[in-house]
Amino acid sequence: MNNQSEQYQRLSQLIEVACDYRGWTKMQLANALQRDPGSVLPRSGNPKLDYLTRLADVLEWPVGEVAAVLNGPGLDPLLPDRDDCQPTMEELGGLEYQQAIANALESQRAGSYPAVIRYAQRATNLAKSGQQVAVALQYAATGWQYLGRSTIALDLLNQAMAQQNVSATLSRTLQSNVSECYYSLWRLPEARALSAELIETIGRLESADRYDRSSEAFAHYVCGNTIRRQVGLDDAHATSLAETGIEYLQRCISLYDTLRSDVDASQTADGVIRTCRGAIMELEVVLGRRLAIEVLRIIESGLDDIVEVDSYPRNDLLESYGWWCIFGCNIAHRHMDGPEKQRFLAQFTMKGYEVADRLENWSMRERLFTLDHFRRQALDDAGKAMEEWVLHPSEVRVISGTMGRFPHFRKVGWSIIESANVIRD
Known part of the structure; x- marks a missing residue:
């Protein structure tokens, strides 16, 4: 050609x-x-x-x-969300700063992230100090991060950290948020270095309030899962990385367990703890402490809890089931062969898609599309007929949106679109 x-x-x-x-x-x-x-x-x-x-x-x-x-080959879009997330005078004009922040927090708890961004923008416009600006920008960044727009979130967090007279506690919270953005974007060295530095900083404090304890717990989550991802990229150091990752994840579980009495932390603790336990099992398979088939059956049995995903509340606990599906795919992809490997991969990607769509979780979608692509490619490499991608326009839209959000996914996403049979009315 x-x-x-x-x-x-x-x-x-x-x-x-x-x-x-x-x-x-x-x-x-x-x-x-x-x-x-x-x-x-x-x-x-x-x-x-x-x-x-x-x-x-x-x-x-x-x-x-x-x-x-x-x-040339490749696709590099930046697809903005349909909702431009800008406040209107009709919706927000009468709000003062504190009420706008309170509404942003309420919207965050309800999982309405475009609303979080709108209220945060209003609060930013009303802020009268560097501290207030930083708080408002943090809420806006949280909204964008949950919408999968980590690059936008990262920019807002950097703006927040550049404000004058920001408290040390808030600065540390912002640092934990930045490390999450790096993790989401697969900028693993930055995510690991920043989260580990934050853990060390908080560890040196004579006393830490609940905000610092929450930042410390979340930094352990980011650091442990960053190392878990690095395991799959570095066979030579997989054993030592897996051992270190387990240490961070176990400490994360312990810290979140002590935070249950805090109203805000308690809403996420169960989901984060469950996610960490799944991540630990993935690493235990790497170390030979568990059999792959044993862990895969544990993950499979857990899916009975979410048979009807659309009726399940949108919360961190449901998100943990999605990540368990991804952990299961990782294990099956790396440690299984033959029909059982294909069965587990197909089962976990299918259920994972349901969870990701229910939560509109773009990070989860990126992993699932990538793993599903690898599954189909493995069939082709084994000399079997490669399973055809059959997509509806709405699914093409989601893949395109994922490509815009995650630069490292663009090559895989474009390959999917090129090879897919798109069903049109």
Whole structure:
């Protein structure tokens, strides 16, 4: 295939992605591109700048990103959320700072993260000190992080840390949030270094309040799971990494157990503790302390608790079941062979998708798409017929959104879209 035909094919796929993203017909897309319906796709596959500009507007990508896709392999979109999360005077105009912060906290507890961002933006506009600005920016970052926009969250947290006269306690909390962003973006060295440094800093304090204890517990969660991810990338040091990761995760469990009396921490403690226990089991398989099949059956039996995912509350406990599915996929992928491996991978990815969709958890979606891709690829490598990706436009939209949120996923995501059979009405 020559370069021109490859570019034509990529442009054709981009047009399909644009229709899926907007939920449009080809006629509607033609109107937006100011093209005749019969010439939405230029025959040359080499569109002019005005066409690229309009297509970029439809996709809500920078023009340069659209051009990059056409000029070479890979997809590098930044798909903003449909809700621009900006406050309106009608909704927020009468709020004072403290009420806006209180509403942001209430929305966070309810899992309404666009609302968290709206209230946090209002609070930022009303803030009268560096401390108040930093608190408001932290809430906004939390909202964006839960929506899978870790790069936006990271920028907001850096702004918060740059404010003047921010308390040492809040600075440490912000540092724990930054380490989570690095973890979500698979910037593992930064996540590990920052969380470990925070643990050491809090450990040197003569006394620590509940906020520092919460930051310390969360830093152990980030550090332990970061090391767990590093195990899969470093076979030479897998044993020592697994042992260290277990130590951090066990300490995390202990710390969260002591935080149960705190109202805010108690809402997350059960879910975090359960997630840590699943992560520990994954590492114990690496160390040979548990058999892979034993742990996989434990994870499988736990799925009986969430048969009807759509009726389960959106909370940290449900999230833990999703992460257990991912831990199970990791174990099956690395330690199993044959039909049993495929069965566990298919079962855990299917249930994991249900949990991720229920929670709209983009980090979980990224892992599941990647592991599902590896599962199908393994069939092909074994000389068996590769299972076809069959996607609906809504699923293409989710994959595109995942690609925009996680740069390391773009190659896998583009491979999925290229090979998929997209079912259209």
